[in-house]
Ligand code: SF4
Ligand code: SF4
């Protein structure tokens with residue numbers, strides 16, 4: 001079979017094709033195939049890997065546009081996923097600057113991790129003598145997030161980062177912010193939530209790609225949602241995002257149970273912000289996605305009463321946590 005690898009020599013991008021026999025691929029992982037190419041066909045190929053055990057996070061690459069942890073990906077299963085093609089294409093992770101071939105620049109991500117202060121400041125009741133203990137249940141709350149190996153697979157697939165990375169952090173950065181903020185030993189969760197809000201917490205487009213691709217089963221999208229709830233509870237409510245969330249709540253609970261698109265923009269962005277979006281509103285109306293008559297209100301959806309009961313019950317349960 002043919003393996004096309006997207007290469008970069010520091011000046012220009014190019015593709016290189018390698019032919020491997022089925023015997024050469026049999027029983028190997030994606031990382032073993034990359035090593036085989038380097039060791040027997042092209043010593044100039046650059047990529048990173050270390051542990052070969054899905055721990056260090058260094059070996060993530062894209063195959064046919066989707067991210068995979070190379071040492072944790074069996075070639076047999078990978079090829080089956082793509083209906084046993086004659087050719088696959090291996091590329092560096094998306095949404096990262098490429099340094100050389102399959103090696104990407106982690107510095108901006110590390111900078112973002114610094115911003116959310118990933119180390120907790122313990123409560124005053126703890127000390128070197130007494131220790132800094134938590135119960136099993138408190139640890140279980142954050143153990144999934146601790147599994148993050150910083151492989152970058154989630155960031156590679158993130159649609160918000162692809163659209164505009166200037167005001168958004170990599171999904172795993174939010175996972176680490178939530179891991180620190182939800183730690184029962186933390187004296188002040190807000191020190192992790194505030195920088196998250198300031199660096200795009202409300203800009204996530206909920207595409208769930210991060211959760212789909214994480215080799216450890218972590219959902220950065222869920223962690224972002226949890227950070228948003230904590231931000232609201234801690235009074236960090238400035239900006240369009242929190243107002244948008246409030247508008248959803250108003251329509252679902254106090255309104256008809258259906259999102260009122262006419263009032264959504266007004267509630268989220270105010271009169272001045274909404275005026276700048278009249279062209280969008282006009283196009284939505286033309287496409288039948290927004291009904292101007294809903295300015296007078298909407299008919300209540302069937303089962304609205306039950307929906308409100310469910311939301312109130314969830315709120316009551318959450319307030320006891
Ligand atoms: S859900 Fe949000 S963080 Fe996850 S990939 Fe989509 S935009 Fe990015
Ligand atoms: S959240 Fe998952 S995909 Fe993202 S860096 Fe951590 S381990 Fe990798």
Ligand code: FES
Nearest residue numbers: 050051052057071
């Ligand atoms: S080589 Fe360490 S995670 Fe793959």
